[in-house]
Amino acid sequence: MPEFVLYHGWTSSASRKVRLCMAEKGLEYEGRHIELLSFEHHSDWFKKLNPSGKVPALLIDGVPFVESNIINEYLDEMYPEPSLMPTDPRLRYDVRMFTLYIDGTCLPAVQKHNWMGRMRPVAMKWTDEELEARLAAVPTEERRKVWYRMARDPYTDEELQTALDILIDMCDRIEDGVRSGGWIVGDNYSLADIAAVPYVRRVEELAPDALSAAERPGVADWWARIKARPAYAKAHIGGYDEQSDPDYRPPAV
Numbered sequence: 001m002p003e004f005v006l007y008h009g010w011t012s013s014a015s016r017k018v019r020l021c022m023a024e025k026g027l028e029y030e031g032r033h034i035e036l037l038s039f040e041h042h043s044d045w046f047k048k049l050n051p052s053g054k055v056p057a058l059l060i061d062g063v064p065f066v067e068s069n070i071i072n073e074y075l076d077e078m079y080p081e082p083s084l085m086p087t088d089p090r091l092r093y094d095v096r097m098f099t100l101y102i103d104g105t106c107l108p109a110v111q112k113h114n115w116m117g118r119m120r121p122v123a124m125k126w127t128d129e130e131l132e133a134r135l136a137a138v139p140t141e142e143r144r145k146v147w148y149r150m151a152r153d154p155y156t157d158e159e160l161q162t163a164l165d166i167l168i169d170m171c172d173r174i175e176d177g178v179r180s181g182g183w184i185v186g187d188n189y190s191l192a193d194i195a196a197v198p199y200v201r202r203v204e205e206l207a208p209d210a211l212s213a214a215e216r217p218g219v220a221d222w223w224a225r226i227k228a229r230p231a232y233a234k235a236h237i238g239g240y241d242e243q244s245d246p247d248y249r250p251p252a253v
């Protein structure tokens with residue numbers, strides 16, 4: 001077995017997906033937590049691992065792998081048991097479409113809520129000189145804009161509501177897939193379910209009624225089945241505030 005080193009954030013949704021995939025597969029790794037507010041992910045050494053300056057990055061025998069969806073598919077191909085992808089090409093397509101949707105649509109939505117809670121209180125206190133220095137280290141225009149907004153132009157209530165609506169819409173999509181007691185794609189637990197877990201976890205905190213049996217019986221049942229899986233506890237997908245604490249240490253499982 002190769003040596004795995006996972007650079008991750010406890011509260012990072014993309015990191016949570018990789019932790020969950022590795023837990024499902026029983027892959028042991030050395031975890032190195034990257035505290036985004038320490039800007040380690042914008043340091044030169046980290047950008048050599050991931051030029052986009054984002055977590056997660058997984059080192060496999062010293063070789064960096066990035067992008068959570070792609071990492072998870074790679075792990076599934078390299079360590080096929082238990083399988084987390086369907087065999088039917090059409091269902092594989094559906095898993096990929098769903099994980100793409102999660103990354104492209106749900107990640108920016110959840111980040112709005114996460115960042116207003118954590119980054120905004122710190123970034124708003126930066127002087128113009130500090131802000132300029134911080135932004136100079138951010139490797140992509142898209143992330144520079146987000147950091148700028150945290151410092152000087154916070155998301156409006158309307159933007160936050162729109163972001164929450166996107167996450168609620170995600171719950172509706174999941175409901176359509178899991179209503180008959182199955183999983184998001186087809187009859188088996190897959191990388192699609194793994195991709196959704198960190199986002200549903202945040203909905204549980206931001207709008208818990210959306211997961212109630214009264215509102216979405218399929219999602220409520222699916223969520224209970226997800227949480228009963230041993231890998232869920234092993235992946236430490238904990239409370240957002242609790243895991244934002246710099247002193248957070250995962251409990252033994």
Ligand SMILES: N[C@@H](CCC(=O)N[C@@H](CS)C(=O)NCC(=O)O)C(=O)O
Nearest residue numbers: 012013014054055056067068069143
């Ligand atoms: N598409 C990427 C998204 C990674 C990503 O956005 N990571 C966030 C945390 S969830 C991050 O590191 N942000 C740092 C920053 O924007 O400064 C993946 O799935 O790995």
